Amino acid sequence: MSLSFTPDELRFRDEVREFIAARLSPEMRRATSLSVSFFSDPDLVAPWQAALNERGWVAPGWPAEHGGPGWTATQRWIFESECSRAGAPQLSPMGIKMVGPVLIRFGTPAQKNFYLPRILSGEDRWCQGYSEPGSGSDLASLKTRAVRDGDHYVVSGTKIWTTHAHFANRMFALVRTSDEPRQQDGISFLLIDMDSPGITIRPILMISGDHDVNQVFFDDVRVPVGNLVGEQGRGWTYGKYLLEFERGGGVNSPKLRAALEKVRNLAGSDLSHRAIAYPEIAMRLSEIELDLQTLEFAELQVLSALQRGENPGPVSSLLKLRASEIHQAISRVGVDVVGQNLMVEERRRPLAALNEELLVSPEVLSVVPRHLNGRANTIFGGSSEIQRDIIAKQVLGL
Amino acid sequence: MDLAQSEAQQMLRHSIERYVTEHYDQQRRRQAAQDPGGFKRANWQAFADLGWLGLPFAEDVGGVGGGSVEVAILMEEFGRGLATEPFLGTVLLAGALIAKCGTPEQQAELLQPVIEGHTLLSFAHYETDARAGLSTVRTAALRSGSGWMLQGHKTNVLDGGSADSHVVSARLPDAEGGGIALFVMPKDAVGLTLRDAPRLGGGRVADLTFDHVVLASDARLGSSADEMTAIEAAIDRAIAAIGAEAAGLMRSMFEATLEYTKVRKQFGRPLSANQVIRHRLVDMYVQCEEAKAMASRAALMIDAEDVAIERSLVASGAKVKIGRCARNVAEQAIQLHGAMGVTDELDLGIYFKRLLVFEAMFGSVEYHLRRHVELLARSRPE
Ligand SMILES: Cc1cc2nc3c(=O)[nH]c(=O)nc-3n(C[C@H](O)[C@H](O)[C@H](O)COP(=O)(O)OP(=O)(O)OC[C@H]3O[C@@H](n4cnc5c(N)ncnc54)[C@H](O)[C@@H]3O)c2cc1C
Numbered sequence: 001m002s003l004s005f006t007p008d009e010l011r012f013r014d015e016v017r018e019f020i021a022a023r024l025s026p027e028m029r030r031a032t033s034l035s036v037s038f039f040s041d042p043d044l045v046a047p048w049q050a051a052l053n054e055r056g057w058v059a060p061g062w063p064a065e066h067g068g069p070g071w072t073a074t075q076r077w078i079f080e081s082e083c084s085r086a087g088a089p090q091l092s093p094m095g096i097k098m099v100g101p102v103l104i105r106f107g108t109p110a111q112k113n114f115y116l117p118r119i120l121s122g123e124d125r126w127c128q129g130y131s132e133p134g135s136g137s138d139l140a141s142l143k144t145r146a147v148r149d150g151d152h153y154v155v156s157g158t159k160i161w162t163t164h165a166h167f168a169n170r171m172f173a174l175v176r177t178s179d180e181p182r183q184q185d186g187i188s189f190l191l192i193d194m195d196s197p198g199i200t201i202r203p204i205l206m207i208s209g210d211h212d213v214n215q216v217f218f219d220d221v222r223v224p225v226g227n228l229v230g231e232q233g234r235g236w237t238y239g240k241y242l243l244e245f246e247r248g249g250g251v252n253s254p255k256l257r258a259a260l261e262k263v264r265n266l267a268g269s270d271l272s273h274r275a276i277a278y279p280e281i282a283m284r285l286s287e288i289e290l291d292l293q294t295l296e297f298a299e300l301q302v303l304s305a306l307q308r309g310e311n312p313g314p315v316s317s318l319l320k321l322r323a324s325e326i327h328q329a330i331s332r333v334g335v336d337v338v339g340q341n342l343m344v345e346e347r348r349r350p351l352a353a354l355n356e357e358l359l360v361s362p363e364v365l366s367v368v369p370r371h372l373n374g375r376a377n378t379i380f381g382g383s384s385e386i387q388r389d390i391i392a393k394q395v396l397g398l
Numbered sequence: 399m400d401l402a403q404s405e406a407q408q409m410l411r412h413s414i415e416r417y418v419t420e421h422y423d424q425q426r427r428r429q430a431a432q433d434p435g436g437f438k439r440a441n442w443q444a445f446a447d448l449g450w451l452g453l454p455f456a457e458d459v460g461g462v463g464g465g466s467v468e469v470a471i472l473m474e475e476f477g478r479g480l481a482t483e484p485f486l487g488t489v490l491l492a493g494a495l496i497a498k499c500g501t502p503e504q505q506a507e508l509l510q511p512v513i514e515g516h517t518l519l520s521f522a523h524y525e526t527d528a529r530a531g532l533s534t535v536r537t538a539a540l541r542s543g544s545g546w547m548l549q550g551h552k553t554n555v556l557d558g559g560s561a562d563s564h565v566v567s568a569r570l571p572d573a574e575g576g577g578i579a580l581f582v583m584p585k586d587a588v589g590l591t592l593r594d595a596p597r598l599g600g601g602r603v604a605d606l607t608f609d610h611v612v613l614a615s616d617a618r619l620g621s622s623a624d625e626m627t628a629i630e631a632a633i634d635r636a637i638a639a640i641g642a643e644a645a646g647l648m649r650s651m652f653e654a655t656l657e658y659t660k661v662r663k664q665f666g667r668p669l670s671a672n673q674v675i676r677h678r679l680v681d682m683y684v685q686c687e688e689a690k691a692m693a694s695r696a697a698l699m700i701d702a703e704d705v706a707i708e709r710s711l712v713a714s715g716a717k718v719k720i721g722r723c724a725r726n727v728a729e730q731a732i733q734l735h736g737a738m739g740v741t742d743e744l745d746l747g748i749y750f751k752r753l754l755v756f757e758a759m760f761g762s763v764e765y766h767l768r769r770h771v772e773l774l775a776r777s778r779p780e
Binding site: 102371375380 | 446524526528531553554593594595596597598599603604605663664665666672674675729732733736737739740741742743746747748750751754758759760761762764765767768
């Protein structure tokens with residue numbers, strides 16, 4: 001067992017650092033550091049994705065034949081760490097980490113040829129249509145229907161909590177194509193063009209005031225049969241495959257480390273009147289640091305297993321559970337760091353664009369919305385309660 | 399011993415409950431947020447007409463002569479209704495300080511219009527480099543002719559933007575002992591700049607800058623060499639009051655969650671049918687009851703305790719205990735609502751934000767835990 005990087009890996013790390021130094025502008029860093037939502041604003045992401053795409057670095061997890069860089073798991077970890085450390089915007093995971101891998105595994109050659117390059121270039125922006133008003137944790141109960149009519153499916157129903165539907169031109173959706181006794185068997189995986197007639201988007205504001213999620217209505221929307229992924233009625237399997245990527249994928253710790261560093265810097269600065277001088281703040285930060293080191297090592301263990309060709313198994317639930325809790329602990333200690341200055345509520349976005357003199361600095365203003373938005377970490381992508389159920393069933397055999 | 403509320407207190411509770419039920423709902427709340435100051439003047443006038451603005455003041459200045467128990471009854475209901483009227487800043491902080499430190503003439507002149515609902519006040523005390531410590535006051539009061547000149551900066555002033563006058567703390571020159579004095583500064587004083595912003599969860603919060611603000615000699619409240627003791631007492635009482643408000647906020651969040659988990663079905667049954675959810679609801683319930691008990695205890699004892707240490711122990715203790723309960727109830731309420739819980743469509747988020755403000759206001763839970771430890775050591779000498 002060894003934790004140290006090989007000379008090749010160190011050379012790779014330097015290459016990544018050089019690239020970031022050359023292509024990530026201070027403006028992009030500042031805008032990213034002041035962004036408070038889960039996913040970075042698409043306007044902020046686009047130039048960074050373009051730079052990565054030139055270099056072939058957009059999709060670290062994809063095989064080389066589909067445009068991935070062909071990295072080892074360690075290289076991927078190094079890359080993610082360096083990007084987070086430098087404060088680069090997060091590329092939207094929905095194309096790269098979610099629908100991309102599903103298409104690579106289950107898509108037709110035509111689907112791969114058409115969609116994959118457009119994900120890499122950023123030309124297509126994807127959203128995820130799983131949840132419905134009546135189907136959250138119990139996703140298999142979903143009701144949105146897709147009825148076959150010639151060479152089209154006619155889709156009707158509604159999806160909710162659709163992140164960035166208002167920016168997306170495509171949606172991957174789970175829809176009901178038949179009523180099987182086992183609900184999961186009647187579900188199909190469909191790619192929907194968001195410009196199709198019959199789609200309406202209703203914005204939903206978060207308690208922070210941010211507009212990230214939406215409700216999407218389908219009123220007899222015609223979707224070509226060629227947009228079905230895999231077999232009709234097997235969508236549940238593909239969807240679960242995707243969820244494992246959404247949850248695990250293995251690497252949350254670099255992002256969390258960057259978030260923790262941000263709070264630590266705030267705590268050490270005049271903006272918080274050096275909150276770190278207070279033992280309760282310093283102790284919280286150290287406790288979180290230890291939780292994070294633990295998560296980091298667990299993630300590295302999974303990466304190492306993947307690299308040896310092993311299957312990580314249901315550990316992705318454990319990683320999701322802890323990562324989301326650590327994320328919340330970080331944003332929570334941020335709130336304690338700013339103290340009474342949390343009282344100012346600022347709902348204008350992006351914070352980086354607010355140039356006039358504010359009652360408190362944008363760094364301080366970003367803390368509360370980040371905390372409020374962060375409450376969703378233990379809810380989406382399978383809530384903590386559901387993750388515990390999965391671990392109870394699949395790991396403990398209960 | 400008798401911990402039952404008196405008949406008068408019960409009547410007060412019923413009337414405030416009724417008022418809140420009739421006048422506060424989501425739509426009206428959203429409208430009020432658009433009004434200058436972020437609250438409805440009509441409510442404020444109604445509070446005056448119902449005698450609530452005079453509750454804690456002595457009868458000889460036109461008040462009702464009530465105490466912290468009555469204040470707690472009001473505050474709990476204000477919490478439940480998410481009221482944004484500036485009762486805390488005007489009555490419980492600035493008003494209380496005038497009542498405590500002002501001369502009889504100042505009291506008569508300043509408190510009557512407050513009680514009648516004609517003027518609003520704010521208490522401008524905290525400064526940028528004071529995390530919670532009350533004594534970090536750098537704003538300076540210098541002699542200027544027969545009066546005073548104030549120079550400095552105040553922050554986190556509750557509803558400062560709607561105040562007609564501010565009660566401002568400032569440090570006296572060394573020649574006069576270097577203690578903290580209190581001044582009443584009209585909102586249109588020359589050299590006063592006020593900037594305000596919406597406050598998390600409702601109401602507003604302001605920053606005040608004093609650039610050679612000249613005040614007449616009678617602007618100083620009383621003449622004590624140091625008003626720190628009075629400020630500390632007012633803030634201790636305010637902490638007891640916001641503890642009651644927090645108990646009301648928590649209660650509303652809990653009830654909404656209980657209702658939601660009974661109605662929301664997943665996997666073919668209500669969420670509340672899951673044992674893990676039931677136990678969590680029970681814990682939330684226990685914490686709501688604890689918070690309420692602690693708030694009632696604080697309300698009863700904060701007036702009775704003349705000794706500063708005892709009074710501060712009560713306040714800090716309430717802040718710690720209620721703060722700990724509040725955090726868990728608030729976070730669980732959001733969690734159990736799932737994605738609905740993190741949206742602006744329910745009021746849940748406003749309750750959540752208010753409880754964040756409660757935790758931070760007048761010093762964090764940890765600050766008060768430390769204060770409690772120190773006070774306890776002092777109150778029990780070896
Ligand atoms: C910010 C955000 C972004 C999102 N983005 C997307 C998106 O892009 N696309 C998409 O499809 N969905 C998205 N979601 C939806 C998300 O996947 C769901 O919120 C999640 O699956 C939970 O469903 P629910 O909100 O309906 O909660 P519910 O299922 O109603 O659950 C409410 C609470 O009860 C608990 N609970 C439920 N069942 C049980 C049980 N059997 N035992 C114990 N506890 C239980 C839950 O854990 C939760 O705490 C997003 C959600 C959020 C908050």
